[in-house]
Amino acid sequence: MLRPVSDTVSTMLTLVLLLLPVLLHNVAAVQGLGRWNETELLPGRTRNGRFLFDTLFGLNTAAFSLDDDDDLSVNQVKSCDCECGAANQEIRIVGGRPTGVNQYPWLARLVYDGQFHCGASLLTRDYVLTAAHCVRRLKRNKIRVILGDYDQFVASETPAIMRAVTAIIRHRSFDQNSYNNDIALLKLRKPVDFTKTIRPVCLPKERSEPAGQLGTVVGWGRTSEGGTLPALVQHVDVPILTLDQCRSMKYRASRITSNMLCAGKGKQDSCQGDSGGPLLVRNGDKHEIVGIVSWGVGCGRAGYPGVYTRVARYLPWLRANLDDTCLCSK
Numbered sequence: 001m002l003r004p005v006s007d008t009v010s011t012m013l014t015l016v017l018l019l020l021p022v023l024l025h026n027v028a029a030v031q032g033l034g035r036w037n038e039t040e041l042l043p044g045r046t047r048n049g050r051f052l053f054d055t056l057f058g059l060n061t062a063a064f065s066l067d068d069d070d071d072l073s074v075n076q077v078k079s080c081d082c083e084c085g086a087a088n089q090e091i092r093i094v095g096g097r098p099t100g101v102n103q104y105p106w107l108a109r110l111v112y113d114g115q116f117h118c119g120a121s122l123l124t125r126d127y128v129l130t131a132a133h134c135v136r137r138l139k140r141n142k143i144r145v146i147l148g149d150y151d152q153f154v155a156s157e158t159p160a161i162m163r164a165v166t167a168i169i170r171h172r173s174f175d176q177n178s179y180n181n182d183i184a185l186l187k188l189r190k191p192v193d194f195t196k197t198i199r200p201v202c203l204p205k206e207r208s209e210p211a212g213q214l215g216t217v218v219g220w221g222r223t224s225e226g227g228t229l230p231a232l233v234q235h236v237d238v239p240i241l242t243l244d245q246c247r248s249m250k251y252r253a254s255r256i257t258s259n260m261l262c263a264g265k266g267k268q269d270s271c272q273g274d275s276g277g278p279l280l281v282r283n284g285d286k287h288e289i290v291g292i293v294s295w296g297v298g299c300g301r302a303g304y305p306g307v308y309t310r311v312a313r314y315l316p317w318l319r320a321n322l323d324d325t326c327l328c329s330k
Contacts, residue, residue, distance in 0.1 A: 080326035085202035085286035119277025130276035221274030250303035264305035271299035
């Protein structure tokens with residue numbers, strides 16, 4: 001015997017009401033997994049200094065991000081017989097000065113939609129290292145990586161090379177509010193050949209501690225807060241602080257995580273446009289990238305040193321994501 005239609009409708013409504021909380025929970029969970037695809041707004045508090053570029057670049061740009069760090073033990077990067085971290089002879093950033101021509105041959109410039117955007121560093125023939133915030137919500141096909149460059153406005157004797165990008169690999173745990181885990185890799189569409197003006201930087205040793213050393217920041221960032229972008233690559237030497245020293249300064253202590261480094265003193269600092277570029281230390285005659293320019297308040301302000309991503313904390317992540325390539329071992 002068939003049930004009356006009204007009874008059937010009533011039963012269906014009851015089932016929907018019972019299942020509704022479960023459905024809503026699942027939808028929320030799915031949305032949470034894709035937060036980097038959502039439209040993001042600047043946080044309520046004012047961000048100065050290196051955060052300025054967030055306003056200038058990318059806030060209205062479609063998202064594109066990848067991350068393959070599910071199993072950090074899967075991929076073991078091979079070593080190859082080539083040299084890393086060797087600077088070219090000096091010919092001689094806030095408080096900075098121009099470098100010698102192609103003095104730091106791993107330095108790369110990220111251009112987005114034809115405009116200078118961020119710095120980066122060459123790690124292998126087909127990967128550059130940069131900050132995750134530099135590639136947030138960027139369209140991959142509009143990014144170009146320029147290597148072997150020195151003067152961004154005038155062609156040099158040794159021509160720079162440009163590469164398109166086939167993959168953006170951003171750390172899945174990057175936090176856009178705290179800038180924790182601010183690290184990303186870009187895979188170049190075509191590998192580069194190493195030359196005198198294009199060579200990779202060395203990675204630091206695992207658990208290495210650069211505090212107490214003098215670091216060097218390199219990039220095309222502004223030479224003063226609110227100043228103009230320079231034509232030539234600049235570099236500035238900055239003292240690297242311990243975590244305790246940094247947390248005792250004007251930043252809220254909880255903002256400075258163990259994944260970060262602080263460096264700078266007085267007018268010696270990185271500035272807008274340096275984001276994604278390297279903080280280097282010398283190990284003998286080699287340069288190691290110990291930090292990636294990440295964030296700060298203003299440029300060269302007393303009590304506010306520059307904050308950098310601590311590269312040594314991410315060596316397993318890098319090995320897991322440097323696919324089908326090798327790191328120079330000399």
